[in-house]
Each structure stands twice: as structure tokens, then as C-alpha cells.
Amino acid sequence: MPKIFLHLGFPKTGSTYTQAFLSKNRDILESRGLRYPKIVDRRGKETLGHSTAFFAAFTEDPATHAALARQGRNSLEDKEHFIDQLSQSIDFDGDLIFSGEGIPSLSKDALKDVKEFLRRTKKRIIPICLVRDPYEYTVSHIQQSVKRERPLLVSRRSVVGHHKKLSRTFGEVRVLSYNAIRQQENDVALELLKHIGASQSGLSQPNSGSRNESLSDNATRIMGHINTVFPKSPETTAGANVRSVNDIRELRYIKGGGKFLLTNGEYDAIADDISAEVEYLTATLGESFEGKPPDTRAVPAPWSDEDIQYILDSFSTLGWPGVIGAYSYFSFYRNISDTWIEVLRGEVEKKAAKGRRTGQEIPAIQPNEKMIDGLRKGAEQTASRFLSDREIVEHIQGVNALTARS
Structure with missing residues (x-):
């Protein structure tokens, strides 16, 4: 009986790489009786994975779906287009494999609609998920959120x-241990093909850009801070309290401080939730899951002179919000010496003076409730670095004075 394999992530288990691998080897796989459907949007652009197609096709009102709205694929025309694309893709005599780590986020009713849609093929539906240690998954998700220009907020991802x-929708769900695959240094995509009984010979690796690169502890924390102080603008041009997309991209490449880890205090806030997650997965999945002791730090990673110099060298390429955000991060948390604070302040003042000479628009930072609330939450999450409302307001007013045009 032909089968439909639904590779459903979970997120942060090599899904992007797996989708790139399947896409690159699409023709070879299909010649062997396994189709990885090519789905394109209304502009003819291929969607590497299938989350977007399933979201657009099966979300009751795509106009209300935030991810689709950001992509500009949230109209009824998009819904009809992707339903048509999926309908064409399942017209195949052999096996099918869909991959979309976002599909499990669909509502219960939407997932039932997906099941009924796929059952028309008379093929056996087999959902497959890779499960990662809950703590590692949470840490990886926080990094990904920061890379997407969001604040660093510590919360458990389940x-x-x-x-x-x-399980309630499809019955049995096959589960593979992501940690076991990585510990054996095996290729995630090849392990998935091995599990479903597909030939792995003669297949090519995608380019290295198909993997999501991890951020260091220092990079994650400074970018998370800037994302809080200067939220990403939804518009093309950033306003006074927001910034444009990717104008702090250079900060991704800060290597100092080792890998990003939660501090002991940050982990304590979610420890009970993580323990409950591990207990459920161990009881449900047995030998296919193995929880690990959390790897945490007492405090955020220290900054070396080399790390600070990298920040200074980046000032020429960073947008103004990135420059003042970097300065405010260090002056806020005081986790480098006062000497370096003064050096950073001097560099910021030089850039401000150059901006005034060239007529560059330098935005003033006005303290507002949203910004203060965001900074307060960030401070509260690290008890040793708590700042009062008064200190937050004074800090923002100080930054505002520094950027004021003469």
C-alpha cells in the first residue's frame, strides 16, 4: 500500500536542512518512487518546506494568520492556489513525503481537514517527528527568535x-531521537530516509547555507537587547523608536563567550516545566528519548577585549540603532569594565558628530511604556541584574540626550 510520510519537525531538529536535502534530490527520489512535492506560491517561487502551503490551504481564515501575513500569502486567492498545488502534488502512484515543522501548530480542526484531504489518495498516512531534549530545544528556539529581530525572552517551548x-488526530506518530542522531554524527536527512525505507545511495548534500547557524552567548544577548530597545519596524523605513531589518546582522558573528546558555536564574524560571516535559517524553517514548541534565551558566558569558574590539570595528557597518543599542547594552548591564564603557561612549559620540556633519537623521529615543516594560521584563529574568523603573527611565533619558542633535 503506498504511503504518505508527514515529516513534521519538530522545530529545531534540522528541518531546514532536511527540506533542502529533499529538494536538491527531488528528481532522483521520484525516479525511485518517492515524491517530495515541489510547491510554488502565486509568484512562482518555490517554498522549500511545506508549512506555508498547509497553513494557507487549511487555516480557516488565512488573513488572520500572522506568519502568512508577514509573507504576503494570506489572501483567499493564496488559499485556493495552495489547495490546487497540494491537490496536484498528491496525484502520484508511489509514496509521498511532505515536510513542514510548522504543520503541528495548525488547530485541531485544521489538522483533521489535512487528514481528510490526504485520505483521498487511499495511501497510508504516517506522521514522523524528531524530538530534541526540551532544554536544548528551548535554548535553540530563543536564539532563533533573536535572529528574527525579537527580544530575548526566556520561556519554555513545548x-x-x-x-x-x-496523536489524537492521526493515531500513531513515529518518533525519532534527534539527540541520538546527532550524538552519532549521522546526517538527519539520511536517517529520515533510512527510517522510511528509501534508498540513500547517490544523493547530494545541499549547500552549507541550508543549516541554521547557532549564535554565541554574547551575540544572542546583545542582539536580544537591541531588539528590545529598538523593535524592528514593520515599515520599509525605520522611525524614531524602531529600526530596519538586518541592520545589526554583523553582530551575529560575535564568537566570544561560547555557545548561548541560560543562566542559573533564567533556567530556574522554567525548570519545573522542563522537568514535566522530560517526564512525559520519557514515559511516552521510552528508549527513543533520553533527557539530559541542563547545561547552564551562573551568569552571562564574560566579554573579552577581542569581543569588544569586534563591536567597535562593526560600528562602521551597523545602522545607528545598532550602534547606540550596543553602547546601551554595556552601560545597562555593566558586564564590562568602566574603561570600555567610556571607549564605547566615545565611539558613539564620534558617529553622532559625523552624522550631524553629514545631515544624517539621528533618531531620538523617547522613553515610552512599551519600551520600559520590555526592558523591565528582560532585567527581571536575571535577578542579579535587576533594574528599577527609575533606573530604566534614567538610562533611556541618558541615551536620548546622547543622541540629541545640536
Whole structure:
């Protein structure tokens, strides 16, 4: 009986790489009886994975879906287009494999619609998920959120809810241990093909850009701070309190401080939730899951002179919000010496003076409730670095005075 394999992530288990691998080897796989459908949007652009197609096709009102709205694929025309694309893709005599780590986020009713849609093929539906250690998954998700220009907010990310929902919808859900695959230094995509019984010979690796690169502790924390102080603008041009997309991209490449880890205090806030997650996964998945002791730090990683010099060297390429955001990060948390604070302040003042000479628009930072609330939350998450409302307001007013045009 032909099969439909649904590779459903979970997120942060090599899904992007797996989708790039399947896409690159599409023709070879299909010649062997396994189709990885090519789905394109209304502009003819291929969607590497299938989350967007399933979201657009099965979300009741795509106009209300935030991710689709950001992509500009949230109209009824998009819904009809992707339903048509999926309908064409399942017209195949052999096996099918869809991949979309976002699909488990669909509502229960939407997942039931997906199941009924796929059952028309008379093929056996087999959902497959890779499960990662809950703490590692949470840490990786926080990094990804920061890379997407969001504040660093510590909260537990759960796969248990997804697993329960998928089990109720599809019955048995096959689970592979992502940690076991990585510990053996095996290729995630090849392990998935091996599991479903597909030939792995003669397949090519995608380019290295198909993997999501991790951020260092220092890079994650400074970018998270700037994302809080200067939220990303939804518009093309950033305003006074916002910034444009990717104008702090250079900060991704800060290597100092080692890998990003939660501090002991940050982990304590989610420890009970993580323990409950591990307990459920161990009881449900048995030998296919192995929880690990959390790897945390007492405090955020220290900054070396080389790290600070990298920041200074980046000032020429960073947008103004990135420059003042970097300065405010260090003056805020005081985790480098006062000497370096003064050096950073001097560099910021030089850039401000150059901007005034050239007529560059330098935005003033006005303290407002949203910004203060965001900074307060960030401070509260690290008890040793708590700042009062008064200190936050004074800091923002100080930054505002520094950027004021004469």
C-alpha cells in the first residue's frame, strides 16, 4: 500500500536542512518512487518546506494568520492556489513525503481537514517527528527568535502539546531521537530516509547555507537587547523608536563567550516545566528519548577585549540603532569594565558628530511604556541584574540626550 510520510519537525531538529536535502534530490527520489512535492506560491517561487502551503490551504481564515501575513500569502486567492498545488502534488502512484515543522501548530480542526484531504489518495498516512531534549530545544528556539529581530525572552517551548494533538488526530506518530542522531554524527536527512525505507545511495548534500547557524552567548544577548530597545519596524523605513531589518546582522558573528546558555536564574524560571516535559517524553517514548541534565551558566558569558574590539570595528557597518543599542547594552548591564564603557561612549559620540556633519537623521529615543516594560521584563529574568523603573527611565533619558542633535 503506498504511503504518505508527514515529516513534521519538530522545530529545531534540522528541518531546514532536511527540506533542502529533499529538494536538491527531488528528481532522483521520484525516479525511485518517492515524491517530495515541489510547491510554488502565486509568484512562482518555490517554498522549500511545506508549512506555508498547509497553513494557507487549511487555516480557516488565512488573513488572520500572522506568519502568512508577514509573507504576503494570506489572501483567499493564496488559499485556493495552495489547495490546487497540494491537490496536484498528491496525484502520484508511489509514496509521498511532505515536510513542514510548522504543520503541528495548525488547530485541531485544521489538522483533521489535512487528514481528510490526504485520505483521498487511499495511501497510508504516517506522521514522523524528531524530538530534541526540551532544554536544548528551548535554548535553540530563543536564539532563533533573536535572529528574527525579537527580544530575548526566556520561556519554555513545548513539544508535548504538539505530540498529543498529532496523536489524537492521526493515531500513531513515529518518533525519532534527534539527540541520538546527532550524538552519532549521522546526517538527519539520511536517517529520515533510512527510517522510511528509501534508498540513500547517490544523493547530494545541499549547500552549507541550508543549516541554521547557532549564535554565541554574547551575540544572542546583545542582539536580544537591541531588539528590545529598538523593535524592528514593520515599515520599509525605520522611525524614531524602531529600526530596519538586518541592520545589526554583523553582530551575529560575535564568537566570544561560547555557545548561548541560560543562566542559573533564567533556567530556574522554567525548570519545573522542563522537568514535566522530560517526564512525559520519557514515559511516552521510552528508549527513543533520553533527557539530559541542563547545561547552564551562573551568569552571562564574560566579554573579552577581542569581543569588544569586534563591536567597535562593526560600528562602521551597523545602522545607528545598532550602534547606540550596543553602547546601551554595556552601560545597562555593566558586564564590562568602566574603561570600555567610556571607549564605547566615545565611539558613539564620534558617529553622532559625523552624522550631524553629514545631515544624517539621528533618531531620538523617547522613553515610552512599551519600551520600559520590555526592558523591565528582560532585567527581571536575571535577578542579579535587576533594574528599577527609575533606573530604566534614567538610562533611556541618558541615551536620548546622547543622541540629541545640536
